[in-house]
Amino acid sequence: MTDKVLTIAEAARRLQRSEAEVRRAVEAGHLSARRGHDGAWTIDPAEVERRRVDFDVPSADRRRDADKPGGEPFGV
Numbered sequence: 001m002t003d004k005v006l007t008i009a010e011a012a013r014r015l016q017r018s019e020a021e022v023r024r025a026v027e028a029g030h031l032s033a034r035r036g037h038d039g040a041w042t043i044d045p046a047e048v049e050r051r052r053v054d055f056d057v058p059s060a061d062r063r064r065d066a067d068k069p070g071g072e073p074f075g076v
Contacts, residue, residue, distance in 0.1 A: 008026070011031075
């Protein structure tokens with residue numbers, strides 16, 4: 001396991017969304033994140049991968065899952 005975490009900007013790039021969309025998802029509780037001592041949000045890369053389908057960004061191994069019923073993005 002790695003200690004590397006992502007910033008809001010890095011998570012946004014991976015999810016192909018704006019930083020504002022990712023921040024709204026964090027604030028709404030749709031994407032788990034932690035606030036550091038400096039006030040900045042940090043996100044575990046595994047959390048970004050788990051939520052990838054919800055952001056409707058299919059990875060190579062999840063393209064089929066995105067087409068299944070109930071696989072709609074949560075609309076952030």
